[in-house]
Structure formats: C-alpha cells, structure tokens
Amino acid sequence: METEKRSNLYLLTGLIFGLAIGLVISLMIAPAVNRDAAPAQLVDSDKAAYRLIIAKTYVSDYNLVRAQSRLELLGDPSPSVALAGQIQELQGASTHGEVEALQRLMDALNTSNQAPVQDPNLTPPVP
Secondary structure (H helix, E strand, C coil), X not given: CCCCXXXXXXXXXXXXXXXXXXXXXXXXXXXXXXXXXXHHHCCHHHHHHHHHHHHHHHHHHCCHHHHHHHHHCCCCCCHHHHHHHXXXXXXXXXXXXXXXXXXXXXXXXXXXXXXXXXXXCCCCCCC
16 A cells, blocks of 8 residues: 655645735725724824805805704814815815805804803803
8 A cells, every 4th residue: 555645735735825815805905994984093184175065055044054964974173274274275176166165154153162151050140
C-alpha cells in the first residue's frame, strides 16, 4: 500500500481567496452606507443644505422654536454665525429666495437672542 502524503495547502489558499473576494465585495462592489447619521456628523456641504431646509421651513411656518431646535442638532457653536457665513457663500451663486430665507432665519435668531426672556411665574418687584 502506498501512502499518499497530501498537503493542506488547499485550505490555506481557499482561505486567502475567500478573504480577498470578501474584501473586494465589501469595499468596492457593495460598501456599507451609514444612513442614520446625526446632523452634527454631516459634512459641511450637507450641513449647509440642512440649514437651507431649516430656513425654508421657517419661512413657511415661522416656528422659531422648531428652527432653533433643529439648528442645535448641527452642533454649531453659534448658529447665527454659521448662517451668516452661508449667506456670504451664497450671495452670488444662489437664487435670491435661498439667501432671503437664510437671512430671515438669522434675523429672527438675532432678535430672539436680544429680547429678554420673561418668566410668567415671576411677579414684578414692588418699589
């Protein structure tokens, strides 16, 4: 009887080919896409588009509280400054309606920040 010596090299090559094919599929053919990103995780161009949508919504319903809460989701240190920067970028390249919507939202934010907040539960001081 003749004993055959077989090598287990086919197992190693199969493993290497399997890993290579899996990497090609996962990185090039069907890469994973994160569709559940928070607004603060967006790239700058998408944040600008998000601000524009917020401004257009504000112009349609004038709900400043909702607009402020949506702007806070972007994580900008100062939403008014971010809106002003976006307005400057869009001055020549955009339609007038987009710039006007952003301007109205920025004006409303600046006005609400300057107005003193009145607590209805407080009574005025007695002289």
